[in-house]
Amino acid sequence: MKEILQVENVTKKYLFSRGLIFQKKISEIKAVDRVSFSIERGETFGLVGETGCGKSTIARLILGLIQPDKGDIYFEGQNINLISRRKLNLLRRKMQLIFQDPFASLNPRMTVAEIISEPFIIHNVGTKKERRKRVYELLEIVGLNRDDVMRYPHEFSGGQQQRIGIARALALYPRLIVCDEPVSALDLSIQAQILNLLIEIQERFKLTYLFISHDLSVVKNVSDRVAVMYLGKIVELAKTSEIYNFPYHPYTRALISAIPQLSPRQERRQRIILRGEVPKGEEGSSGCRFASRCWKKEDICIDVEPKFQEFSPNHWVACYFPEVSRYLTF
Amino acid sequence: MQPLIEVDNLKTYFFLNEGILKAVDGVSFSLKKGEVLGIVGESGCGKTVTALSILRLVSPPGQIVQGKVLFKGTDLITLKEEEMRKIRGNRIAMIFQDPMTFLNPSFNIVNQVSEVILLHQNVSKKEAFEKGVNLLEKVGIPRARERAFNYPHQLSGGMRQRVMIAMALSCQPDLLLADEPTTALDVTIQAQILDLIKEIQKETHSSLILITHNLGLVAGVSSNYVMVMYAGRTVEYGRIEQIFYHSAHPYTFSLLKAFPHLDQGSKVKFKPIKGLPPNLINLPEGCSFNPRCEWARKKCLKLAPKLVEIFPEHLVACHFPLLRSRPSSRS
Numbered sequence: 001m002k003e004i005l006q007v008e009n010v011t012k013k014y015l016f017s018r019g020l021i022f023q024k025k026i027s028e029i030k031a032v033d034r035v036s037f038s039i040e041r042g043e044t045f046g047l048v049g050e051t052g053c054g055k056s057t058i059a060r061l062i063l064g065l066i067q068p069d070k071g072d073i074y075f076e077g078q079n080i081n082l083i084s085r086r087k088l089n090l091l092r093r094k095m096q097l098i099f100q101d102p103f104a105s106l107n108p109r110m111t112v113a114e115i116i117s118e119p120f121i122i123h124n125v126g127t128k129k130e131r132r133k134r135v136y137e138l139l140e141i142v143g144l145n146r147d148d149v150m151r152y153p154h155e156f157s158g159g160q161q162q163r164i165g166i167a168r169a170l171a172l173y174p175r176l177i178v179c180d181e182p183v184s185a186l187d188l189s190i191q192a193q194i195l196n197l198l199i200e201i202q203e204r205f206k207l208t209y210l211f212i213s214h215d216l217s218v219v220k221n222v223s224d225r226v227a228v229m230y231l232g233k234i235v236e237l238a239k240t241s242e243i244y245n246f247p248y249h250p251y252t253r254a255l256i257s258a259i260p261q262l263s264p265r266q267e268r269r270q271r272i273i274l275r276g277e278v279p280k281g282e283e284g285s286s287g288c289r290f291a292s293r294c295w296k297k298e299d300i301c302i303d304v305e306p307k308f309q310e311f312s313p314n315h316w317v318a319c320y321f322p323e324v325s326r327y328l329t330f
Numbered sequence: 331m332q333p334l335i336e337v338d339n340l341k342t343y344f345f346l347n348e349g350i351l352k353a354v355d356g357v358s359f360s361l362k363k364g365e366v367l368g369i370v371g372e373s374g375c376g377k378t379v380t381a382l383s384i385l386r387l388v389s390p391p392g393q394i395v396q397g398k399v400l401f402k403g404t405d406l407i408t409l410k411e412e413e414m415r416k417i418r419g420n421r422i423a424m425i426f427q428d429p430m431t432f433l434n435p436s437f438n439i440v441n442q443v444s445e446v447i448l449l450h451q452n453v454s455k456k457e458a459f460e461k462g463v464n465l466l467e468k469v470g471i472p473r474a475r476e477r478a479f480n481y482p483h484q485l486s487g488g489m490r491q492r493v494m495i496a497m498a499l500s501c502q503p504d505l506l507l508a509d510e511p512t513t514a515l516d517v518t519i520q521a522q523i524l525d526l527i528k529e530i531q532k533e534t535h536s537s538l539i540l541i542t543h544n545l546g547l548v549a550g551v552s553s554n555y556v557m558v559m560y561a562g563r564t565v566e567y568g569r570i571e572q573i574f575y576h577s578a579h580p581y582t583f584s585l586l587k588a589f590p591h592l593d594q595g596s597k598v599k600f601k602p603i604k605g606l607p608p609n610l611i612n613l614p615e616g617c618s619f620n621p622r623c624e625w626a627r628k629k630c631l632k633l634a635p636k637l638v639e640i641f642p643e644h645l646v647a648c649h650f651p652l653l654r655s656r657p658s659s660r661s
Contacts, residue, residue, distance in 0.1 A: 050516040157606050187372040188543055192588040192602030217590040258521035260546025262589055273525055274518045277486055
């Protein structure tokens with residue numbers, strides 16, 4: 001089977017209350033709204049979007065940490081929301097998560113050895129001796145020293161802490177790793193080190209990545225395919241080179257143009273500055289969610305939500321008036 | 331033309347129990363009216379402390395131990411605190427990274443903007459209020475007259491940053507210090523704020539110092555000059571085209587290479603800088619970049635390089651500057 005993960009029509013709502021006791025109003029936000037995509041074995045699937053667009057909710061849904069309100073998620077052909085808890089635990093070995101903030105995701109009272117062998121204890125894998133051997137092996141894979149095992153997380157720099165997090169994620173020979181903003185908390189010169197490490201271990205262990213980030217230049221450099229999210233919906237999905245050279249959706253175009261470029265000579269570049277901010281997705285508006293900020297909007301955009309369709313081979317977009325010209329980065 | 335601000339061999343140390351932390355260790359630059367300087371470096375390289383030292387906002391255990399900050403000819407370091415207060419927020423204003431920490435949560439926004447005006451200008455409360463509302467309008471807050479009574483928590487991150495900018499602009503300062511003004515914001519909002527800062531800088535013809543870790547941002551605001559800092563020191567300074575296209579310091583060169591480009595193909599391996607930024611209390615001997623430098627030789631391990639002018643308006647602190655990428659025909 002080609003697909004390792006299938007997400008079909010998944011919706012997740014969050015309820016929240018506003019106002020004081022007497023005028024209390026309960027509203028709901030659709031953090032993820034009828035999202036479908038699938039990830040192929042061995043690929044890196046990039047998921048980009050701004051704060052609050054539902055990226056991290058998707059990560060948590062996939063890992064089975066929260067339940068979807070509607071829709072199904074299949075991992076290696078099994079519906080993760082229908083199988084028994086015991087089977088889910090077995091599946092969870094095969095999917096791991098790398099967090100954004102390396103320090104917050106490591107227990108400050110545990111040594112590196114304890115942190116990395118925690119997955120073995122939870123899943124009851126291996127003897128003491130085997131576990132120790134594997135810990136040393138993992139440290140070597142992520143580029144840390146054997147002597148580091150007895151040290152505590154605070155003794156390491158941010159980049160090294162992220163390496164510990166990666167070692168822990170690799171402990172149980174996973175198939176799919178969800179990387180949730182793995183480098184955004186790191187310094188520039190360290191970012192490249194960690195990204196290289198991720199690419200290297202992917203090749204070595206034939207891993208599949210779901211790479212979540214708000215940074216489009218990072219995503220471009222690691223992903224095979226990219227999906228762009230806006231307010232709980234995927235608005236565009238295509239191969240990386242396609243999406244960066246021919247962004248169809250106006251939002252994608254604006255996002256790409258907003259990335260600060262390394263070149264002081266930017267004459268040829270198209271600059272699109274979006275007006276307004278990301279609206280809160282609570283009201284049940286009927287049209288395209290991006291309409292309030294879109295410069296191409298027409299009446300139909302406000303009334304009827306555009307379908308997510310294949311506009312050109314393997315290039316999906318949800319927009320009535322996709323841009324078709326080539327986008328010039330320089 | 332006389333420079334608006336001239337920083338000469340500024341040194342700010344923090345006296346800690348563990349030892350002396352040399353946050354800023356000999357930084358010099360000058361900036362003329364209407365020009366933009368970008369200060370770039372990784373976290374802990376002394377960018378922010380440089381800005382705080384200019385405004386004399388470094389608090390103990392930090393101390394400015396040496397150097398001059400000449401602003402329109404007067405040395406700010408030796409100025410009395412009273413005099414300094416007249417300059418702070420008035421002639422030199424600062425935009426901070428995280429607006430939520432720097433806005434007072436218990437005052438509405440117009441209150442905070444007009445406070446600056448009341449403090450520095452001889453106007454009545456009512457006039458100050460009007461000016462405050464006008465400023466909020468100018469920085470692009472929709473329905474500014476109604477929103478003026480909002481409290482910071484009722485605004486989004488981008489709007490808060492706009493309030494910060496309004497405060498900084500309230501007295502038409504000669505110099506704006508922007509410390510990572512867009513780091514906490516989303517990309518599309520980043521572009522808006524950057525454009526606003528650029529626009530205002532052009533309109534008021536003030537000078538701008540933009541402090542950031544993002545090299546792309548420096549290019550984005552069309553800076554005239556760039557200063558690259560590493561471990562508290564200036565390692566390279568020059569016109570922006572020089573820095574981006576003909577960087578001579580190995581650190582600048584490697585940093586530009588490590589940065590993910592949009593014009594790169596996908597799935598290209600990065601060329602990271604090996605190792606970690608140094609501990610500022612315990613700096614390596616010689617050039618502080620030597621443990622991470624690909625081109626380091628014996629001399630680099632012993633002797634710290636001085637900042638020298640290798641080309642007109644292009645200064646580098648390196649014993650063996652990289653000159654190979656420079657085309658011979660034009661400079």
